Amino acid sequence: MVNGLVLPNDVTDPFDLPCFIPPAGAVAKVFDAQIDQAVARHGWRIVLVHGFTGGGDGAYRPVALNDFLTSVMHAASIPTLWIDSLVNVGAYWRGQQLVSAATGTPAQEATTWTWNLPAHFPPGHFVRVASGGGTLSQRGATLGRQANGYYEVALDAEALTWAP
Numbered sequence: 190m191v192n193g194l195v196l197p198n199d200v201t202d203p204f205d206l207p208c209f210i211p212p213a214g215a216v217a218k219v220f221d222a223q224i225d226q227a228v229a230r231h232g233w234r235i236v237l238v239h240g241f242t243g244g245g246d247g248a249y250r251p252v253a254l255n256d257f258l259t260s261v262m263h264a265a266s267i268p269t270l271w272i273d274s275l276v277n278v279g280a281y282w283r284g285q286q287l288v289s290a291a292t293g294t295p296a297q298e299a300t301t302w303t304w305n306l307p308a309h310f311p312p313g314h315f316v317r318v319a320s321g322g323g324t325l326s327q328r329g330a331t332l333g334r335q336a337n338g339y340y341e342v343a344l345d346a347e348a349l350t351w352a353p
Contacts, residue, residue, distance in 0.1 A: 192207060192210075192223075193207030194207065194226075194230055195207065195233040195235070195282060196231070196232045196233075197231070197232075198285060203279065206235055206275075206279075208235035208236065209223045209234055209237065210238075210239075210250060211238065211250065213250040214251075216256045217256040217257075217260045217263065220260030223236065224263060224264045224267070224270070228269065228270055238252060241254040241257070276311055277314070280310065280314040280344070284314055284315075284344040287344070288302065288316055288318065288342065291304045291349075293351075298352060298353065299350050299352040300350070300351050300352075302348065302349045302350075302351075303347060303348045304344075304348075305347060306347060312345055313345065314344045315341045315343055316341075316344060317335075317339035318340050318342050318349070319338060319340070320334075320340060320351065323351050323352055323353045324352045325340050325350070326349075326350045326352070327346040327349055327350070328346050328348075
């Protein structure tokens with residue numbers, strides 16, 4: 190798929206991710222338009238650049254490094270935008286799907302949700318969850334509520350417990 194967005198909990202094929210491949214010589218405004226569209230739709234945009242102008246490596250559809258960096262600065266200026274590697278964003282996206290699909294099992298005044306990470310899932314990744322009250326814990330340790338109101342849930346734990 191070319192030039193689509195990845196949306197939270199959507200069914201995008203992780204082996205056929207949509208990406209924006211800029212035309213040769215694309216200027217910052219071209220990148221900025223892609224970024225602004227992703228922000229407006231609350232999705233992720235994958236930008237795939239194969240090289241920069243001025244090099245002798247025969248880059249495919251090269252763009253000027255300055256235009257690319259100007260657009261990165263535009264993206265970084267948007268407080269709600271997250272810029273990261275495909276591995277980190279992809280782990281969050283897949284982790285969000287797993288946690289959202291988990292079924293809670295009630296037991297002794299608490300409910301535990303479990304999930305299984307796929308083979309070769311990168312370790313050390315988290316998703317954010319919100320709770321209207323109660324206590325969230327993983328592996329017996331209480332999770333602290335972050336300043337933004339969310340809890341950071343470790344995907345490696347493969348379980349989350351909520352108690353009223």
